[in-house]
Amino acid sequence: MxxxxxxxxxxxxxxxxxxxxxxxxxxxxxxxxxxxxxxxxxxxxxxxxxxxxxxxxxxxxxxxxxxxxxxxxxxxxxxxxxxxxxxxxxxxxxxxxxxxxxxxxxxxxxxxxxxFTFERALAEAGVPVWHVEHDTTVPMFRSNIDTVPAGPFSGKMVVSMRAVDPAHADKAAEISRRFPLAHGAPVHRGDPAGLGIADATRPDWGDPAPIGPGQVPMFWACGVTPxxxxxxxxxxxxxxxxxxxxxxxxxxxxxxxxxxxxxx
Amino acid sequence: MxxxxxxxxxxxxxxxxxxxxxxxxxxxxxxxxxxxxxxxxxxxxxxxxxxxxxxxxxxxxxxxxxxxxxxxxxxxxxxxxxxxxxxxxxxxxxxxxxxxxxxxxxxxxxxxxxxFTFERALAEAGVPVWHVEHDTTVPMFRSNIDTVPAGPFSGKMVVSMRAVDPAHADKAAEISRRFPLAHGAPVHRGDPAGLGIADATRPDWGDPAPIGPGQVPMFWACGVTPxxxxxxxxxxxxxxxxxxxxxxxxxxxxxxxxxxxxxx
The missing domain is CATH 3.40.1640.10 (PSTPO5379-like)
Structure with a gap:
């Protein structure tokens, strides 16, 4: 539409x-x-x-x-x-x-x-993102990163995952860093266990998305955190x-x- | 010291x-x-x-x-x-x-x-700033730009002025834009009258600084505004x-x- x-x-x-x-x-x-x-x-x-x-x-x-x-x-x-x-x-x-x-x-x-802002920029730069191409919701996970509390607001950071080819990883990080009002640079790349994520195929929110052979999973701070x-x-x-x-x-x-x- | x-x-x-x-x-x-x-x-x-x-x-x-x-x-x-x-x-x-x-x-x-943050970056990029080199306070002016009010807080934007050689103007703008937490890109360049400033040699705050022959006065949002x-x-x-x-x-x-x- x-x-x-x-x-x-x-x-x-x-x-x-x-x-x-x-x-x-x-x-x-x-x-x-x-x-x-x-x-x-x-x-x-x-x-x-x-x-x-x-x-x-x-x-x-x-x-x-x-x-x-x-x-x-x-x-x-x-x-x-x-x-x-x-x-x-x-x-x-x-x-x-x-x-x-x-x-x-x-x-x-x-x-x-x-x-959405940096995903558009990734697409324009020729960095394909699986969930966008397949019209599903990005996979999101509760990470082991503590947010900085304020009054009654606190909790773990929720992260979204996008898997990219190794040749695209630096470019994806650099592009997203240019958008501080859209979560900025990734908070982690590589082994999901580094964020306390036991099974990257089973997101806590959103739809599963595959990590293709040789691909690097990249994780961004996510708006579900608040x-x-x-x-x-x-x-x-x-x-x-x-x-x-x-x-x-x-x-x-x-x-x-x-x-x-x-x-x- | x-x-x-x-x-x-x-x-x-x-x-x-x-x-x-x-x-x-x-x-x-x-x-x-x-x-x-x-x-x-x-x-x-x-x-x-x-x-x-x-x-x-x-x-x-x-x-x-x-x-x-x-x-x-x-x-x-x-x-x-x-x-x-x-x-x-x-x-x-x-x-x-x-x-x-x-x-x-x-x-x-x-x-x-x-x-201070972007002034250091300007210096490192070889863009001289008069008040830094002469250890005076940057000239500041009340502009004709209205800030966006919130509750009892309102007023005109205060701007600081730095005059640069024309060859440095674009570089100065581009460098400062990289520091959104230090006032970002200039709000104006050129004729001070464009900001309602009648006399650029008589700042409302800080010390006077000359606009050298052929130099471009550039104006940044200033922390005196709040x-x-x-x-x-x-x-x-x-x-x-x-x-x-x-x-x-x-x-x-x-x-x-x-x-x-x-x-x-």
């Missing part, structure tokens, strides 16, 4: 498009979303600042204001994500396609960069995007900073 | 070294400091997130904890900056060399990247570093992220 960006956004807002956003809005930054009561917002923001590779913060709403003003001219976080997960007391309660009835005056919405930390924090309510169902912003992927130039 | 880093830090902590830190701790990230009551912390952090070029956030303390644990093994923000400015209700009240008696349980300390925003916010108390008197961290200047690897 190849729709113009405006049409996709209208369909998402109306609730007519409820699927994942991979490959949509090409050239624009897509983001993970976490929405929390203000009482948790300062600690969550500290958690993101201290863990910038899994949690690259690219936008924060004013308290109670659902418009993500620095990320787009007209982005309403209550309607403009194709699907949301609602956590109650740290546990996944349900998935919905609109959170207008859940948004309250004390909520703060956070947008975090995601891996969801694990949010579960640990047991906020009375937290709303996230449904994995893969991202917010499409107005920020070009190659922007130096993820802030819309003000209208003059 | 060329002392080893450990000796400099000891002297700063004891109050024996009270001067500026330019050229000290070469290779380690130095930072601007702002300390605010927790009631202002979330809005200030949003202000930094929305204005990452003037306010590149590199570290945030836990509320009430004076140890900057992600920036060093033993950094106590109450003693480890050579000199501090104390603002009361948004007005500069006094300068001190130790804030142990002012620190309270509800304070949050913020560290922001500074221009001080202007802090004055606008009129917090009952705010403590900053005294300009030029930075915190020297344990973070290498070329680190991918400004977070100390945890001790394992």
């Amino acid at each position: 190849k729709l113009p960006l405006g049409a996709v956004r209208g369909a998402i807002r109306r609730g007519d498009y409820r699927s994942h956003t991979a490959g949509l809005g090409a050239g624009y930054l897509q983001t993970n979303i976490a929405i929390l009561p203000q009482a948790f917002a300062l600690d969550f923001m500290r958690y993101c600042q201290r863990n910038p590779k899994p949690c690259p913060l690219v936008g924060v709403s004013d308290t109670g204001n659902p418009m993500m003003t620095t990320l787009g001219r007209d982005i309403d976080i209550r309607t403009d994500v194709p699907a949301y997960n609602v956590y109650i007391d740290g546990k996944l309660d349900r998935s919905v396609t609109d959170i207008t009835d859940l948004w309250t005056d004390d909520m703060v919405a956070f947008a975090l960069g995601c891996s 969801q694990v930390a949010i579960e640990a924090a047991r906020a009375p309510i937290c709303i996230t995007h449904k994995p893969g169902h991202m917010l499409i912003t107005d920020i070009p992927e190659d922007a130096e900073v993820p802030v819309l130039a003000p209208v003059s | 060329k002392l080893p880093l450990g000796a400099v830090r000891g002297a700063i902590r004891r109050g024996d070294y009270r001067s500026h830190t330019a050229g000290l701790g070469a290779g380690y990230l130095q930072t601007n400091i702002a300390i605010l009551p927790q009631a202002f912390a979330l809005d200030f952090m949003r202000y930094c997130q929305r204005n990452p070029k003037p306010c590149p956030l590199v570290g945030v303390s836990d509320t009430g904890n004076p140890m900057m644990t992600t920036l060093g093994r033993d950094i106590d923000i109450r003693t480890d900056v050579p000199a501090y400015n104390v603002y009361i209700d948004g007005k500069l009240d006094r300068s001190v060399t130790d804030i142990t008696d002012l620190w309270t349980d509800d304070m949050v300390a913020f560290a922001l990247g500074c221009s 001080q202007v925003a802090i004055e606008a916010a009129r917090a009952p108390i705010c403590i900053t570093h005294k300009p030029g008197h930075m915190l020297i961290t344990d973070i290498p200047e070329d680190a991918e992220v400004p977070v100390l690897a945890p001790v394992s």
Whole structure:
């Protein structure tokens, strides 16, 4: 399905498009979303600042204001994500396609960069990635790396795995390092056991992807990490995007900073 | 004065070294400091997130904890900056060399990247900068660029000026862009009037520096910007570093992220 960006956004807002956003809005930054009561917002923001590779913060709403003003001219976080997960007391309660009835005056919405950005750059550089070519979800694993805690937010870093040919490994690392707002350089390459991963064919999230003969598995910090930390924090309510169902912003992927130039 | 880093830090902590830190701790990230009551912390952090070029956030303390644990093994923000400015209700009240008696349980300390990092990189690349060679303070100007407000924090962007030969202008821009945690690429080059600066020989802060014949004035977002925003916010108390008197961290200047690897 190849729709113009405006049409996709209208369909998402109306609730007519409820699927994942991979490959949509090409050239624009897509983001993970976490929405929390203000009482948790300062600690969550500290958690993101201290863990910038899994949690690259690219936008924060004013308290109670659902418009993500620095990320787009007209982005309403209550309607403009194709699907949301609602956590109650740290546990996944349900998935919905609109959170207008859940948004309250004390909520703060956070947008975090995601891996779609560097995956596009890898593809353009001729580094094939199996899960993209096979239209599956990247395999993700709970690693043995501790994140830096902040208040009630803590936990192990979740990593995503992409296996590449040895000739492509350095290039993949170098390209992704150029995107600090999209998880940056890999956190590990080679033996999955180095991250405490016993079986690389059985991911904790996403779909399995093969490590081809001679290929090097490479691991990047993953945007599921904050969801694990949010579960640990047991906020009375937290709303996230449904994995893969991202917010499409107005920020070009190659922007130096993820802030819309003000209208003059 | 060329002392080893450990000796400099000891002297700063004891109050024996009270001067500026330019050229000290070469290779380690130095930072601007702002300390605010927790009631202002979330809005200030949003202000930094929305204005990452003037306010590149590199570290945030836990509320009430004076140890900057992600920036060093033993950094106590109450003693480890050579000199501090104390603002009361948004007005500069006094300068001190130790804030142990002012620190309270509800304070949050913020560290922001500074221009020393890219100035070193410019020097290494053979791009001379007048104020560095003449040991003066960089000229700074209030520009006509509005920052993106957050809560009570708002104001014009302060910019610093460095004049370079035309042959060096692109290189200077490209080098500084590599340091997003040190203000990144210039915000303007050429005619100072483009930023609303009427007289480039009369800076609002710092010392005058000449624009040599044929040279191109280049302007970078400046770490004095948050001080202007802090004055606008009129917090009952705010403590900053005294300009030029930075915190020297344990973070290498070329680190991918400004977070100390945890001790394992």
